[in-house]
Amino acid sequence: QQPVQSPQAVILREGEDAVINCSSSKALYSVHWYRQKHGEAPVFLMILLKGGEQKGHDKISASFNEKKQQSSLYLTASQLSYSGTYFCGTDNSGGSNYKLTFGKGTLLTVNP
Amino acid sequence: SAVISQKPSRDICQRGTSLTIQCQVDSQVTMMFWYRQQPGQSLTLIATANQGSEATYESGFVIDKFPISRPNLTFSTLTVSNMSPEDSSIYLCSARQLYNEQFFGPGTRLTVL
Structure with missing residues (x-):
């Protein structure tokens, strides 16, 4: 079952x-977060x-609420490299079976 | 962290041919996986490569089309057989230790004409 992410896009x-x-x-049971830049592999x-x-x-930083079956990723003081x-x-x-969806x-x- | 290399990095193939992609991890890992990613899309798991036994395929993927080998704990191959233009995609090898982070290789960009 594919997890649902929100928002779909954000501009900062x-x-x-x-x-x-x-x-x-x-x-x-676990949540993994990755960032992928255009043309590159996902980075853990x-x-x-x-x-x-x-x-x-x-x-x-990130949070994991097991009861709500949710996780949130917090990006503070964003840098250009976070894009x-x-x-x-x-x-x-x-x-x-350890597989990730x-x-x-x-x-x-x-943006600057 | 594990460092994963893939060969080839990209290829252009003719319809009806097959391509084998190699994945090498710099350390022994418990799990190895193969994913497919269309441009601008999410990562779709093709199969789990099992060492010494047949791979475990996800719904919509079959062994005849995507045979996978994993002869040891650091190496795996994915073959895309009898290719069609619909197989054009990026194929990513991934590796993971139990209860630890999962890493991705740089990907193989495949174009089928």
């Missing part, structure tokens, strides 16, 4: 903040595990 000025949401209709940002453990980027498409990948399997992405544009 440098220094502004943004929140990207990811929600699932099934129980979440963060992983949030059921139970509260997080690993990832030191300038980007790209952000994908969340969800693991709904409880760890049995990705949302449709959120296009973030940071």
Whole structure:
């Protein structure tokens, strides 16, 4: 089941903040966040595990609400380099097969 | 973190032919996956490459069309068989350790004429 991301697109000025949401209709065991720039591979940002453990980027934060089956990615004091498409990948399997299903992405544009 | 390389990086192929894409990881990993991504679209999982056994395919993908091998913990191949223009896409190899981050290779951009 593909997770739903919102918003689909957001435009910021440098220094502004943004929140990207990811929600699932099934129980979440982990959420993975990626940023992809045009013509490049997705780059890992963060992983949030059921139970509260997080690993990832030191300038980007995220939350994981297991009850609501949602995750949010917080981009603060955005930089030009933050521009790209952000994908969340969800693991709904409880760890049995470890595969990720990705949302449709959120296009973030940071302008000077 | 794992570093993943893919070969070729891009190719232009004729309809009806096959292309094999190679994926090499610089360390042993538990899981390897193959994804497809159309320009401007999300990542669609083709299959999980299982070491020493048949790959596990997602709905809509079959072994005859996308045979996959994984002879060891660091290497996998994906073959796109009997290609048609609809197979034109970016194919991405991905690798993951249990309960850890998943990394992607640089992708193979395939154009079928």
